[in-house]
Amino acid sequence: MLLLLQYTLIFASVLILVALGGCVSEHSGVINLGLEGIMVMGAMGGALTLRALSSGTSPLLTVLLTLCAAVLVGVVYSLLLAVACVSFKADQTIVGTAVNMLGVAAATVIVKALNTAANPDDVSSAVQYAATKKAFLKNIGGFEFNWFMVIALLALAAVFVLLYKTKFGLRLMACGEHPQAAASVGVNVYKMRYAGVLLSGALGGLGGICYILAGTSEWRFENGVAGFGFLALAVMIFGQWKPQRIALVALLFGFFRALSNVYFGFDWLVKANIPGAVYNMMPYVISLLVLAFTSKRSRAPKAEGIPYDKGMR
Amino acid sequence: MKNLLKKDGVQSLIASLICILLGLLIGYIVLLFINPTGAGEAILEVVKNFFHYSKPSLQLKNFGNTLVKTAPLLMCALSVLFCYKVGLFNIGAAGQYVAGSCAAIYCALKLGWGWLPCLLAAVVAGAVFGVAVGLLKAWRNVNEVISGIMLNWIGLYLANMLLSNVKEVASPYTLHIKTEATGALLPSLGLEKLFNGNQYITLAIPLSVLAAIAISVVLDRTKFGYELKATGLNRNAARYCGMAEKRNIIVSLAIGGALAGLGGALLYLTDYEQWLCTGSSVPGMGFNGIAAAFLGGLNPIGTVFSSYFIQHITSGGAFVDKTMYCSQISDLISSIIIYLCGFVLFIKYAMNNMIAKRENRAAQAVSAGTEDAEKKGGEA
Numbered sequence: 001m002l003l004l005l006q007y008t009l010i011f012a013s014v015l016i017l018v019a020l021g022g023c024v025s026e027h028s029g030v031i032n033l034g035l036e037g038i039m040v041m042g043a044m045g046g047a048l049t050l051r052a053l054s055s056g057t058s059p060l061l062t063v064l065l066t067l068c069a070a071v072l073v074g075v076v077y078s079l080l081l082a083v084a085c086v087s088f089k090a091d092q093t094i095v096g097t098a099v100n101m102l103g104v105a106a107a108t109v110i111v112k113a114l115n116t117a118a119n120p121d122d123v124s125s126a127v128q129y130a131a132t133k134k135a136f137l138k139n140i141g142g143f144e145f146n147w148f149m150v151i152a153l154l155a156l157a158a159v160f161v162l163l164y165k166t167k168f169g170l171r172l173m174a175c176g177e178h179p180q181a182a183a184s185v186g187v188n189v190y191k192m193r194y195a196g197v198l199l200s201g202a203l204g205g206l207g208g209i210c211y212i213l214a215g216t217s218e219w220r221f222e223n224g225v226a227g228f229g230f231l232a233l234a235v236m237i238f239g240q241w242k243p244q245r246i247a248l249v250a251l252l253f254g255f256f257r258a259l260s261n262v263y264f265g266f267d268w269l270v271k272a273n274i275p276g277a278v279y280n281m282m283p284y285v286i287s288l289l290v291l292a293f294t295s296k297r298s299r300a301p302k303a304e305g306i307p308y309d310k311g312m313r
Numbered sequence: 314m315k316n317l318l319k320k321d322g323v324q325s326l327i328a329s330l331i332c333i334l335l336g337l338l339i340g341y342i343v344l345l346f347i348n349p350t351g352a353g354e355a356i357l358e359v360v361k362n363f364f365h366y367s368k369p370s371l372q373l374k375n376f377g378n379t380l381v382k383t384a385p386l387l388m389c390a391l392s393v394l395f396c397y398k399v400g401l402f403n404i405g406a407a408g409q410y411v412a413g414s415c416a417a418i419y420c421a422l423k424l425g426w427g428w429l430p431c432l433l434a435a436v437v438a439g440a441v442f443g444v445a446v447g448l449l450k451a452w453r454n455v456n457e458v459i460s461g462i463m464l465n466w467i468g469l470y471l472a473n474m475l476l477s478n479v480k481e482v483a484s485p486y487t488l489h490i491k492t493e494a495t496g497a498l499l500p501s502l503g504l505e506k507l508f509n510g511n512q513y514i515t516l517a518i519p520l521s522v523l524a525a526i527a528i529s530v531v532l533d534r535t536k537f538g539y540e541l542k543a544t545g546l547n548r549n550a551a552r553y554c555g556m557a558e559k560r561n562i563i564v565s566l567a568i569g570g571a572l573a574g575l576g577g578a579l580l581y582l583t584d585y586e587q588w589l590c591t592g593s594s595v596p597g598m599g600f601n602g603i604a605a606a607f608l609g610g611l612n613p614i615g616t617v618f619s620s621y622f623i624q625h626i627t628s629g630g631a632f633v634d635k636t637m638y639c640s641q642i643s644d645l646i647s648s649i650i651i652y653l654c655g656f657v658l659f660i661k662y663a664m665n666n667m668i669a670k671r672e673n674r675a676a677q678a679v680s681a682g683t684e685d686a687e688k689k690g691g692e693a
Contacts, residue, residue, distance in 0.1 A: 084652070089659070104644075108641045112641070227462055237459070288460060288464070291449070
């Protein structure tokens with residue numbers, strides 16, 4: 001039971017971080033379908049940092065360095081999306097898809113190259129970080145507390161304040177609703193949209209490293225992040241682009257994702273003899289159902305997905 | 314010459330070629346970073362693919378292998394293309410391809426059906442996955458990209474679960490169709506003789522090209538295709554003109570799903586590959602289909618060539634020196650190419666701008682010339 005709670009919270013943290021990223025980006029007017037790829041790249045940055053650090057480094061420093069690396073790689077990688085979609089007015093769906101595929105391919109190539117360079121016989125795409133991963137964990141009476149749970153909460157508060165309580169956030173949201181109107185009162189729409197995408201890159205990168213640290217002590221990058229970027233987008237839609245609702249929905253989705261990790265810990269679930277694949281499928285089925293019931297009355301930012309054209313009024 | 318450049322088709326071709334060249338160049342630069350000594354050779358291996366072998370007989374056989382995998386890729390690309398014409402981004406092609414593969418393999422191995430019913434089962438399975446996306450989009454306003462991705466994963470786990478019933482005891486792969494269900498093998502039509510007896514060459518290859526031609530005819534020559542394209546350009550306008558826009562969305566996704574599903578059957582019923590029942594990632598075929606569709610300038614016939622190209626470099630990745638690089642560099646290059654395809658509109662815009670500027674200058678020169686002539690005439 002404690003295990004279920006632990007996994008629910010950690011997967012919910014991932015979803016909160018990434019869905020908030022999607023939320024900020026969409027409020028600025030850019031649909032960030034590339035979150036999946038950004039997660040993979042951010043995860044790679046974090047995982048490589050973890051591997052490079054020795055277990056003697058102080059836990060605080062380890063955590064900070066890893067987070068910085070994940071954020072940095074996520075932001076730099078999301079520039080690919082920002083440049084194409086904001087400056088060159090490219091189709092956001094195509095570019096987002098390309099960013100996803102590129103993320104997995106690039107991370108695999110980079111990690112394999114590093115592995116092979118270190119040891120010619122090693123052609124795997126795995127990164128081990130068993131020793132340094134402990135810096136993120138704290139055991140409280142059988143419950144494995146993970147610092148990411150706090151980070152997700154902080155991010156939630158930060159995004160809430162940023163969007164609703166600051167001048168910047170309100171301007172950002174104006175660019176997603178009616179960019180021409182925002183521009184007419186002197187807001188630089190391009191800058192705002194860049195800011196939105198890069199912020200989502202930072203949050204996506206954080207979510208990525210959080211995801212791969214959730215269960216295992218090594219990660220094979222050719223597997224990507226199993227559609228979590230898209231689950232996060234579903235969470236965001238169900239959360240109606242509002243941070244506080246996103247957090248609640250993320251808990252629900254996190255619970256179903258956690259079930260597939262720990263269902264064998266429950267006797268009555270084991271007795272039911274449901275194949276493991278059903279549990280694996282669960283989060284995706286639930287999100288489809290949820291989307292079917294919530295998308296009709298969606299409160300999406302009005303101008304999302306439409307490249308900003310100064311000449312249009 | 315200038316008129317030729319103004320043509321949309323020619324511009325698309327040039328834009329695609331620019332994407333390919335830039336993609337290869339960026340790939341080369343990445344390889345230089347990884348290991349500068351073998352980069353040139355590696356990128357050549359990717360481009361050469363089966364020319365890696367010096368014997369013509371081996372070349373022919375491996376050319377055949379590339380074609381065997383081009384057929385399903387082309388079907389996926391057509392699926393993406395067809396839906397894109399109706400304004401839908403069918404990223405669910407990957408899941409529809411999985412559903413089709415699963416249905417074909419299951420019907421062949423478990424139910425012992427012949428190849429034709431197996432193909433039909435694959436078509437139906439793919440179409441069902443497509444319709445699910447279509448219904449959600451048309452009636453519940455669900456973004457087709459997100460529902461498509463969700464169905465990709467659902468399809469993958471369903472396939473793994475169902476096909477575990479027909480897998481080999483000692484391995485996670487499904488049984489060989491060649492030995493267990495000969496009736497389900499696609500007929501070769503004697504085509505294998507053209508490829509030095511490559512046993513995997515079947516009617517799949519001509520069938521996929523026929524499908525491309527059929528899609529081209531439907532989109533450009535029929536009222537149905539016109540309605541679909543009109544729905545894609547402007548949903549509200551189409552409804553205003555009396556077209557059933559919701560039905561069009563569902564039907565187009567059903568057809569897209571059927572195409573991708575058929576693609577799955579066209580690969581697995583040749584027994585070229587077996588299904589991996591423990592796979593934890595959705596097969597890349599559907600995603601590569603997106604690359605092929607856009608690289609082909611969203612033209613069915615162009616897609617035939619772009620599908621071949623994408624498969625050519627994907628297969629070529631296998632020949633790269635494994636001590637220095639991994640075969641995923643071809644995935645890297647094809648994803649860079651898709652990324653660049655996002656800039657196609659910009660490239661065309663730049664081309665048109667350039668032509669317009671040049672024409673302007675020419676027109677000015679001409680008018681300046683006539684003014685000069687008039688002045689001279691006045692003096693005389």
